[in-house]
Amino acid sequence: MWNSLNSCSLQLYLFLSLLFLFDEGSRFPKLHLLMSSARFLSFEQAREIAQQFGSPVYVYDEASLMKAADRLLAFPNPFGLTARYAIKASSNGALLNLFHQKGIHFDASSEFEVYRAIQGGIPADRISLSSQEFPEDISGLVDLGISANACSLSQLKAFGEALPGGELGLRVNPGVGSGGTLKTNVGGPSSSFGIWHEVLDEAAAIIQEYSLKIVRVHSHIGSGSDPKVWVKAADLTINQVRRFPEVTHLNLGGGFKVGRMPGEASTDLQVVGELIKLALQTFADETGRKLHLEVEPGTFLVANSGCLLATVQDKVHTGDCGHVFLKLDGGMTDILRPTLYAAQQPMTVMPVSDQVPVAEEPVIVVGHCCESGDLLTPDESDPGLLKERSLQKAEIGDLFIIDGAGAYCSSMNAKNYNSFPELPEVLVRSSGELVLIRQRQTLEQILQNEIPL
Ligand SMILES: *Cc1c(COP(=O)(O)O)cnc(C)c1O
Numbered sequence: 001m002w003n004s005l006n007s008c009s010l011q012l013y014l015f016l017s018l019l020f021l022f023d024e025g026s027r028f029p030k031l032h033l034l035m036s037s038a039r040f041l042s043f044e045q046a047r048e049i050a051q052q053f054g055s056p057v058y059v060y061d062e063a064s065l066m067k068a069a070d071r072l073l074a075f076p077n078p079f080g081l082t083a084r085y086a087i088k089a090s091s092n093g094a095l096l097n098l099f100h101q102k103g104i105h106f107d108a109s110s111e112f113e114v115y116r117a118i119q120g121g122i123p124a125d126r127i128s129l130s131s132q133e134f135p136e137d138i139s140g141l142v143d144l145g146i147s148a149n150a151c152s153l154s155q156l157k158a159f160g161e162a163l164p165g166g167e168l169g170l171r172v173n174p175g176v177g178s179g180g181t182l183k184t185n186v187g188g189p190s191s192s193f194g195i196w197h198e199v200l201d202e203a204a205a206i207i208q209e210y211s212l213k214i215v216r217v218h219s220h221i222g223s224g225s226d227p228k229v230w231v232k233a234a235d236l237t238i239n240q241v242r243r244f245p246e247v248t249h250l251n252l253g254g255g256f257k258v259g260r261m262p263g264e265a266s267t268d269l270q271v272v273g274e275l276i277k278l279a280l281q282t283f284a285d286e287t288g289r290k291l292h293l294e295v296e297p298g299t300f301l302v303a304n305s306g307c308l309l310a311t312v313q314d315k316v317h318t319g320d321c322g323h324v325f326l327k328l329d330g331g332m333t334d335i336l337r338p339t340l341y342a343a344q345q346p347m348t349v350m351p352v353s354d355q356v357p358v359a360e361e362p363v364i365v366v367g368h369c370c371e372s373g374d375l376l377t378p379d380e381s382d383p384g385l386l387k388e389r390s391l392q393k394a395e396i397g398d399l400f401i402i403d404g405a406g407a408y409c410s411s412m413n414a415k416n417y418n419s420f421p422e423l424p425e426v427l428v429r430s431s432g433e434l435v436l437i438r439q440r441q442t443l444e445q446i447l448q449n450e451i452p453l
Helices: 003-018 031-036 043-053 062-073 095-099 110-120 136-143 154-164 197-209 227-241 269-289 301-306 337-341 443-449
Strands: 057-061 081-086 105-108 127-129 147-150 169-172 213-218 249-251 292-295 306-317 324-328 348-349 358-365 382-386 388-390 399-402 425-428 434-438
Touching: 003 095, 031 213, 031 358, 043 057, 043 348, 043 399, 043 434, 057 062, 057 292, 057 348, 062 081, 062 095, 062 425, 081 227, 095 105, 095 110, 095 425, 095 434, 105 227, 110 136, 127 434, 136 154, 147 154, 147 213, 147 292, 154 169, 169 197, 169 337, 197 227, 213 227, 301 306, 324 382, 337 382
Parallel strands: 057 425, 081 105, 081 292, 105 127, 127 147, 147 169, 169 213, 213 249, 249 292, 324 358
Antiparallel strands: 057 306, 306 324, 306 399, 348 399, 358 388, 425 434
8 A cells, every 4th residue: 555655754744743743832732821821811801792792702812813824824745735724613704704704715524514504605616515314416517616525436327426527626535533532433344534545446436437537636534633643644545546547636725723722732733734845746746646735623723722701600519528619600511521521621810809819729510501511610520520620719700711612612513502592703803803693592583493383
């Protein structure tokens, strides 16, 4: 399987990965600073937002979003780059438009995401679709101008039936995967995503049967990937391009790990990108084919640019052998990562009283749902296990910030459980101006599709 191209870049990445794969900032974490204040919101801003828009509320920071966009657009590449934003990470049209204005394209995970983006003003030719469920109207979508990737043999066949002679990409499962958790690992033998690399001959037969033109090879191996595995998957994917002489574009997906907690490492795109650049150059030297590179992260662009601003609405304790519990006015109805992945999120208490208390106390933070799974401070090993967090002493009414909540939070949660409404979203413009980009859902909206007896 491995050829000279792979072994060359492989050796290099093994060497470099030991030294440089994580970025500067994370090797020298400013532990103290990060723990004592929220990532981008000041006390004053938090108070103003809660007063103006209510609590809980999602808040995004334009300056951080644009910084991440600039870093993504600087991804090293020898023959051209298309940077995409994976819409599912956080789907508000205002965020999509900010990225669109930066020249970023989009990755959709369902036909609904495609239509949502188009309705929000994103041109269809900026959108590519890689979905687990094949869209009902693929011809309509392709007519609009999107590019599609077939993610299984049956999808490839369905595309051929609908659009014989058409152009598309192939999502392959290169044989390795890596994610922050097993739930976010979408490559390798335990993952159903993409066409398994050993059955690409079958894909070739379908391509021939329907005279399809494969212009792109695509892979995406997981969210929060180990950068070493990511680079290995990239090498394996480049190698698959050899089978398809008409391929001009290589899409390596997203999955770049972003540290959310103090001291947690982040992937350095410059370092990973240099390895990819070298591999593409080597491939071109060998085959004469200059592949246009695409990457499509979600997490990288938004994870640390969003927070959940909530309020401590109750505080209880369970005796000497128990815990002190802070109950927020939000929870799994708004943020599911702790419950789903045992994800660790930075948390900051913002006291409403003016004096800043210095004392800390170990607490368990829970959400507002009648469900003990609505736990915001789980142990890393198990989302059901309680783990105390030492936080500034909080009282009922204090503001509470959950940082690192820009990706897979407002777009992925147990919305409307216990009939709590979906949260509003606010954007802090680079100028400091506060803009409401989604209203709080009303009870009428929660009920609007019910048909009473
Ligand atoms: C989810 C997804 C991404 C983005 O993943 P991140 O880990 O958020 O970067 C990219 N491509 C595809 C096909 C995806 O499904």
